[in-house]
């Protein structure tokens with residue numbers, strides 16, 4: 439028979455009872471700790487994460503009032519009201535047992551016990567513990583999910599051109615449990631890709647937890663990620679699980695990992711190596727089972743060279759590295775993304791707009807410093823502003839199109855100069871190929887060839 443993964447503590451001053459409880463329970467449950475004095479409770483509870491505590495009612499020879507048991511029951515529940523306590527009472531102590539149930543005990547067993555009844559009681563108590571934990575986790579996770587609800591995280595990517603290989607890699611690595619580091623400029627879609635990986639993994643039915651490390655202060659970083667015990671700091675009014683515990687079974691996405699200060703990098707490394715977390719203000723370690731995805735727009739390898747990022751942490755997080763190219767280098771994605779955003783904003787603003795050829799040409803020739811995020815905003819604004827049936831070039835408010843590109847006079851790299859001049863001409867003429875070609879003294883075909891060469 440498969441043992442239940444329960445961690446049980448049995449407290450009784452009668453050593454014979456402890457020996458037989460241990461022998462019996464070990465056959466059905468993963469871990470059984472025994473102790474002959476409730477005075478050791480504080481120490482035991484601070485070091486271990488017990489699922490069920492089996493507590494005797496009397497600890498002094500000749501005293502059978504059960505008052506001591508009631509006292510220790512209350513003591514345990516004052517440490518954490520969520521503890522599952524099963525009491526051991528003798529025949530004739532029914533009134534006392536009822537009093538204990540009112541005080542918060544989960545159940546009681548009669549001594550001497552009937553083996554089947556004892557195992558059934560302990561199994562039910564363990565199921566109650568796990569469903570309470572799931573409920574607690576669900577409530578806390580719900581809060582985080584609610585925040586994400588209004589955001590659209592549909593993932594679209596062209597199957598053509600530059601992105602084909604990247605898509606293939608995403609599909610290949612997603613179902614594995616490999617740690618993945620996603621690199622790319624701001625707004626290139628690192629978070630969308632992380633969510634897609636989670637969706638394509640075996641953990642899809644579990645939680646996806648996004649943690650923006652860039653927005654957490656040092657103090658918050660530890661309590662948010664690892665949780666805390668009541669009283670660990672001034673505002674810690676109750677025990678709270680951290681994000682790692684909350685998403686156990688699922689995926690954790692550490693965004694902006696490059697912002698993590700060195701001393702916290704060491705803590706994170708410890709968690710990843712041991713697959714356990716210790717809540718602030720506690721000493722016991724709790725196991726976690728999470729898949730790790732990280733993202734950054736910072737050059738982590740250079741940071742390792744400068745001593746700003748731990749090399750051992752880098753190797754732990756980048757089993758697979760995905761580089762999301764900036765939007766300007768993945769032109770095949772632009773029409774797909776435009777249609778995607780157009781469809782969703784048409785629905786949102788109750789319109790049926792399409793994009794005119796001129797507008798699409800301008801979009802294709804812009805260099806999108808803000809990447810997909812900027813494109814999304816531009817399309818939303820255009821949908822709002824457009825008056826006819828089409829989005830025209832004038833609805834596409836790409837301010838930077840008009841900005842002058844400075845040609846560095848000390849740069850003598852001919853290819854780079856050529857690229858800059860072409861971009862400058864295209865910007866000046868808002869993506870109009872004929873006008874840009876005339877200005878550059880090239881035929882349209884020659885300009886197209888160069889644009890292809892430079893991926894413009």
Ligand SMILES: Nc1ncnc2c1ncn2[C@@H]1O[C@H](COP(=O)(O)OP(=O)(O)OP(=O)(O)O)[C@@H](O)[C@H]1O
Pocket residue numbers: 590591592593594595622623624625626627628629630631693735778810811814
């Ligand atoms: N491939 C994509 N398909 C659909 N939407 C996308 C895609 N890539 C990006 N987006 C949209 O662009 C916006 C920015 O994406 P996301 O937040 O994933 O980028 P990021 O690289 O994580 O940005 P930052 O580095 O600034 O946090 C989001 O609103 C997202 O929905």
